[in-house]
Amino acid sequence: MASLTLLLPALICLQFHLLSLAVADVNIGSRISTDDNGVWRSPSGHFAFGFRALNNNTDPNTKLFMVAIWYDMIPDRTVVWSLKTDNKLATAAAGSQVRITSAGLTLAGPEGNSIWESNLASVVSVGSMLDTGNFVLLNGNSEMVWQSFENPTDTLLPTQSLQPEATLTSRLTDTNYTTGRFQLYFKDGNVLLSPLSWPSSLRYTSYYVLNASASASTLVFNESGDIYVNTTNGAMIQPQGSQWNISDLDPEVNYYRATLDFAGVFTQYSHPRNNTAQPGWRIMRYVPDNICTAISYEYGSGSCGYNSYCAMENQRPTCKCPYGYSMLDPSNQFGGCQPNFTLACGADVQTPPEELYEMHASQDFNFPEGDYERIQPYSKQECQQFCLQDCMCAMAVSGGDTCWLKRFPLGNGRQETVSDQHVVYIKTRVTRDFYTGVNGEPSPAPDSKKEFVLGPLIGSLVLNGILVSTVALFFLKKQKVNRVSKAASGPSETNLYSFTYESLKKATQNFQEELGRGSYGIVYKGQLEEGSCHVVAVKRLDRLVDEREKEFRSELSSIGRTCHKNLVRLIGFCDEGMNRILVYEFMSNGSLADMLFGQSKPRWSVRVGFAMGIARGLVYLHEECESPIIHCDIKPQNILIDEYLNPKISDFGLAKLLLSDQSRTTTMIRGTRGYVAPEWFKNVGVTVKVDVYSFGVMLLEIICSRKVC
Known part of the structure; x- marks a missing residue:
């Protein structure tokens, strides 16, 4: 009897394990359609495979569906897997079918057209929906030749392991299953979380790294509900974070899932199997501890969208x-x-900025990254005034004697109690109500005599306004036609192409894929239809001085005449309306910062080559051009690397094109914190030596392969 008592727990565990491996066979030729609401359920009924309607439209003729797996015995029927094709959600119209054939699993449209196929080399004998939530295809030897567990979306389930070649990608929102903005992946033996440059798949710098003592081999979610990383030396590493606590796990009582949420948080949830208990998914643990502060760099929007x-x-x-x-x-x-207003350069040029905008102070939040300019010494009042006068400034932060200016789009904002020394100033439009008096009290209504006088006066003003507007529009349209025709020309005398704004908008798919941003503007990836260089980097300049319109092309002419193997080649430009855009050759290996500060460090000989190449480029700019070009912002982010690991200096010559009062170079600091030369803080003129100082700081970073500032 005693021995039987000891064996009883083991028998219960074995029974539970066998139940989890139970299968519900789906024979060859089986099919389900969006029209019949058919599903393939697991033996216990915990999971179901089938079509789920998307919340895109109520019209049955245009309604879309996705192929998914979900928990089928809880009220909200939570989706844990969806079919992807080319890393995007596979959508199907009404009347579409999923079929199992000897060639595998197929998704076909209502007309029989193929939307997706598993494309297997082995012959499939049967399909099965397991009680683990894994849908599998088996060959004649009962070997798995395809399984949903090896093609995950945003969720892991108990008994599922994530292999190094696989990723988890979040959905766009809680109810939108389109590929979202965050990804969990393996790199250099670590498990990382990174934002994506949505809607592209370009990864930004990681915001969470699970540092393993050895190379990570798999991310395991075992049948007990525990999550850890298996390493090559056999160690099991738990995710690290104050919110990743040890929990009491009981898979017989609770369902478990681990999901990379649409906000970028990797979270483990539990849900009672018994629906009479407190319903709903409960947060058990998660990483990172605070997603709002974890993403802390100038690229992307952060967990929230831009300007929030x-x-x-x-x-x-x-x-x-x-x-x-x-x-x-x-x-x-x-x-x-x-x-809730329009903030743009070139509008209302006759009206003083103080009459158009006002600054609203706040100490509840901050946008700590992405300032395009830092000026000092500046008081709080001077900081507000400077932002008011600067048409590109959307927000300013004043702290001590320093003023940080920020432009649209504002990214990586977070709630925080700013110290008394720091104040965030938001530029907003002045709002006025003509019939509202002081403190919101209504003003007296105008009397009849005033109305009698104002009537003819207003009518006269309207008539004159129409006449003036007609004449103005005629000349503006004529000027625009001339400018557009001029901007559509081919190569100039410096072999620079002059592009139209529409052609660059088309090349970048409406400026969709952001490569990076700096003090001069935002850079986008583009694909040209014509020209010798098809893939390009398109930089939208801002803060261009209106009165320097004539200098724009002459400065471009100077930049266009530069030719050196260690300078990024300028291909062309756009000078149309308010748009000033530069088109550069595309550098496939990103920036020097990506290489130096990433997980994989370049070897010493490569770093020596970087230093020598950058030095040659600076010597050319300072001594071998017709007139010396001072870069003013030498840093690893402005050194790009081509496919042959040649370093190339970018953004040279742009400082002269931007809004800059040359008489105030002692207070208008150019450059990036940590790389700025002492001359900027003194009442002296700047020379090429400011670049040499910045190069020295960067050289130290190249030697150490880490940030020194």
């Missing part, structure tokens, strides 16, 4: 808009915010 800031509430990030802003989509708080 992130706040942690009840263990979840929420997104809020600054004063004077509102949600782009009220139904999606993570979609970003927009100003």
Whole structure:
């Protein structure tokens, strides 16, 4: 009897394990359609495979569906897997079918057209929906030749392991299953979390790294509900974080899942199997501890969308808009915010900025990254005034005697209590109500005599306004036609192509894929239809001085005449309307910063080559050009690497094109914190030596392969 008592727990565990491996065979030729609401369930009914309608449209003729696996015995039927094709959600119209054939699993449209096929080399004998949530295809030897566990989307389930070649990619929102903005992946023996440059798959710098003592081999979610990384030396490494706590796990009582949420948080959830218990998914543990502060660099929008800031509430990030802003989509708080006014250069040039805009102070949030200019010494009042006068400035931060200026789009905002020394100033439009008096009290209505006088006066003004507007529009249209025709020309005398704005908009797919941003503007990846260089980097300049319109092409002519193997080649430009855009050759290996500060460090001989090449490029700019070119912002982010690991200096010659009062070079600091030469802080003129100082700081970083500032 005693021995039987000892064996009883083991028998229960064995029974549970065998039940989890139970199968529900799906024979060759079986099919399910969007029309019959058919599903393939696991033996216990815990999971189902089939079509799920997308919340895109209520019209049955245009409604779309996805192929998915979900928990089928809980009220919300949570989706844990969806079919992807080319890393995108595979959508199907009404009337589409999923079939199992000897060649594998297929998804066909209502007309029989193929949407997706598993394309297997082995002959399939049967399909099965397992109680683990894994849908598998088996050959004649009962060997798995395809399984959903090896093609994960955003969720892991108990008994599932993530291999180094696989990734988890978040969905766009809680109800939108389109590929989202965050990814979990393996790199150099580590498990990392990174934002994506949505809608592309370009990864930004990681914001969470699970540092393993040896190379990670798999991310394991075992049948007990525990999650860890298996390493090549046999160690098991748990995710690290104050919110990743040891929990009591009981898979017989609870369902478990681990999901990379749409906000970028990798979270383990539990749900009672018994629906009479407290329903709903409960957060067990998660990494990183605070997603709002974990993403801390100038690229991308952060956990929230652009122009919004992130706040942690009840263990979840929420997104809020600054004063004077509102949600782009009220139904999606993570979609970003927009100003409730127009902020643009060239508008209302006859009206002083003080009459158009006002500065609203706040100490509840901050956008700590992405300032395009830092000026000092400046008081809080001077900082506000400078932002008011600068048409590109959307926000300013004043701290001590320093003023940081920020432009649209504002990224990586977060809620934080700023110290008394730091104040965030938001530029908003002045709002006035003609019939509202002081403190919001209504003003007296105008009397009849004033109305009698104002009537003819207003009519006269309207008539004259129409006449003036007609004449102005005629000349503006004529000027625009001349400018557009001029901007559409071919190569100039310096072999620079002059592109139209529409052609560059088309080449970049409406400026969609962001490569990076700096003090001079945002860089996008583009694909030209014509020209010798097909893939290009398109830089949209900002802060161009209106009165320097005539100098733009002459400065470009100077830049266009430069030719050196260690300078990024300028291909062309756009000078159309308010748009000033430069088109450069594309550098496939990214920036020097990516190489030096990434997980994989370049070897010593490569770093020596970087240093020598950059030095040659600077010597050319300073001594071998017709007139010396001072870069003013030498840093690893402005050194690009080509496919042959040649370093090339970018953004040279741009400082003269931007809004810069040359009489104030002692206070208008150019460059990036940590690389700025002492001359900027003294009442002296700057020379090429400011670049030499910045190069020295960068040289130290090249030697050490890490940031020194």
